[in-house]
Amino acid sequence: MAVAKRIVLHFPKRVVDRAIVCRLAKDYDLEFNILKALVTPEEEGLLVLELSGEQGEYDKGIRYLTETGVKIQSLSQDVLRNEERCTHCGACITICPSGAFELDPITRRVAFYNEKCVACGLCIKACPPRAMEVHF
Amino acid sequence: MAKTIDEINEKIKQGKAVVVTAEEIIDIAREKGAKKAAEEVDVVTTGTFGPMCSSGAYFNIGHAKPKIKLGGGRAYLNDVPAYTGLAAVDLFIGANALPDDDPRNKLYPGEFNYGGGHVIEELVAGKDIRLEATAYGTDCYPRKKLETWINIKDLNEAVLFNIRNAYQNYNVAANTSDKTIYTYMGVLRANLGNINYSTSGQLSPLLNDPYYKTIGIGTRIFLGGGIGFVAWQGTQHNPNVPRTNKGVPRGGAGSLAVIGDLKQMSPRWLVGTSMLGYGCTLTVGIGVPIPILSEEILGYTTVTDAEIFASVTDYSDAYPTMKPETLGEVSYAELKSGRVKLKGKEIPTASLSSYSRAVEIAQTLKKWIKDGKFLLTQPVAPLPGVEAGIKFKPLKERPIE
Ligand code: SF4
Ligand code: SF4
Numbered sequence: 001m002a003v004a005k006r007i008v009l010h011f012p013k014r015v016v017d018r019a020i021v022c023r024l025a026k027d028y029d030l031e032f033n034i035l036k037a038l039v040t041p042e043e044e045g046l047l048v049l050e051l052s053g054e055q056g057e058y059d060k061g062i063r064y065l066t067e068t069g070v071k072i073q074s075l076s077q078d079v080l081r082n083e084e085r086c087t088h089c090g091a092c093i094t095i096c097p098s099g100a101f102e103l104d105p106i107t108r109r110v111a112f113y114n115e116k117c118v119a120c121g122l123c124i125k126a127c128p129p130r131a132m133e134v135h136f
Numbered sequence: 137m138a139k140t141i142d143e144i145n146e147k148i149k150q151g152k153a154v155v156v157t158a159e160e161i162i163d164i165a166r167e168k169g170a171k172k173a174a175e176e177v178d179v180v181t182t183g184t185f186g187p188m189c190s191s192g193a194y195f196n197i198g199h200a201k202p203k204i205k206l207g208g209g210r211a212y213l214n215d216v217p218a219y220t221g222l223a224a225v226d227l228f229i230g231a232n233a234l235p236d237d238d239p240r241n242k243l244y245p246g247e248f249n250y251g252g253g254h255v256i257e258e259l260v261a262g263k264d265i266r267l268e269a270t271a272y273g274t275d276c277y278p279r280k281k282l283e284t285w286i287n288i289k290d291l292n293e294a295v296l297f298n299i300r301n302a303y304q305n306y307n308v309a310a311n312t313s314d315k316t317i318y319t320y321m322g323v324l325r326a327n328l329g330n331i332n333y334s335t336s337g338q339l340s341p342l343l344n345d346p347y348y349k350t351i352g353i354g355t356r357i358f359l360g361g362g363i364g365f366v367a368w369q370g371t372q373h374n375p376n377v378p379r380t381n382k383g384v385p386r387g388g389a390g391s392l393a394v395i396g397d398l399k400q401m402s403p404r405w406l407v408g409t410s411m412l413g414y415g416c417t418l419t420v421g422i423g424v425p426i427p428i429l430s431e432e433i434l435g436y437t438t439v440t441d442a443e444i445f446a447s448v449t450d451y452s453d454a455y456p457t458m459k460p461e462t463l464g465e466v467s468y469a470e471l472k473s474g475r476v477k478l479k480g481k482e483i484p485t486a487s488l489s490s491y492s493r494a495v496e497i498a499q500t501l502k503k504w505i506k507d508g509k510f511l512l513t514q515p516v517a518p519l520p521g522v523e524a525g526i527k528f529k530p531l532k533e534r535p536i537e
Contacts, residue, residue, distance in 0.1 A: 085407075088491075088493060090486045091322050091323075091332070091487070092486075093484070093486045094486040095330075107492055108492040109492045125247055126412050128419065128488065129408070130410055
């Protein structure tokens, strides 16, 4: 059975990301499409991938990634904003590595673009009133 | 022609007062000129909504049967310790208080998910709060243990009492070190990765009355969604600082101690807040009305973000080690543009205080006054001004032999 999933890979500081991802194709015959790649302020590497292949190989590929120290998160983990709690301060704007927050220069309210979010989780604890929530 | 507070109050009662916000007055004065604007406008409303650490609340829980004396004992509200150095059933809880078993920064950066500020928010929201207390027992107060739910509606008094709020201007924070730091000014990324500030600038109460000519002890204000009063100058009130030629302090200066009945406040304007790696606090909404008694006072309220400056302080070094040097001076207009140039670098900026909610406070206060629900007060005593010659002292440590 073939599978195709969107996942977020968190690379610790010293792991070379590209090489690892290429092995997914070579050793496990998986196809990948890099949707987003960035480095967070803590210098953790973040890669959002669409990964597809045979279920058995896919599982092996994921196991391989876990063994190299890469943390894997499914993109179905959705980061949402609790609109009741958000005070529109703006503290998240310079925290988010993917630019998912934007300050409206006129209303001074902070817009959150869920589609830009790569679920890195950085804003969750950095939002002072804790308005950002992970939903599974 | 100069006006008096009584005359303005008379107009408020008749529903005839002209009230505008500290943002709206800028254009009005530009169009009409200061003289005409001062004649026409009666009140300018201000607002600010940001984390204010020196906040707290006290309350009287009523006597239990048999009686218990919490004074000198221990008391916890939802596991957060409350101060018991008062009489039998009076408690004080500060916004920064943390449960004894909170890991704090042992797991760095600490998350600080729940503390005194959150207890105050939940209390105001009408939620039941778990009180657990122990005492030593006396002949007249024999009981030694108390475990009960309490609710704000059953308390005899519940009073918000913040000993330093509404700082008149503040440091702007950055980090020149090579690692992310976690501060009360938010998460500061390495190598000047971001700059954080916290003020409502041109809407901020004390920036619109820089010499405290109208705001004084006894001034009635918007506090936490209800009505409160200025109780005293705030701690660290320090008027003697460098100022612009319009009198605006170029850094932290005056501050207010404020007080009000917690029972009529709202959790929308008192929000429990967690600063990653730093601690818990309370985000407080404050709005102060400024009576336009003269053209001079009007002039102060027309201050714009471009005329308010603050120093960028390095929180990885100068701040913790008390060094006076700064990284440069920037205006709030620059900070609010989202980027500032500093040390040859374009640095993204973010605010910890909410400008849009500050506007909402100023608008709410304006509506209260226009509807005749809120009258202005003549301060019973002024706040210490520049002439008071206050010196803000650092701690002089004296070794204990
Ligand atoms: S940091 Fe939190 S409260 Fe502030 S604007 Fe962002 S989501 Fe809203
Ligand atoms: S989890 Fe938060 S910080 Fe991370 S990408 Fe999404 S919005 Fe940005």
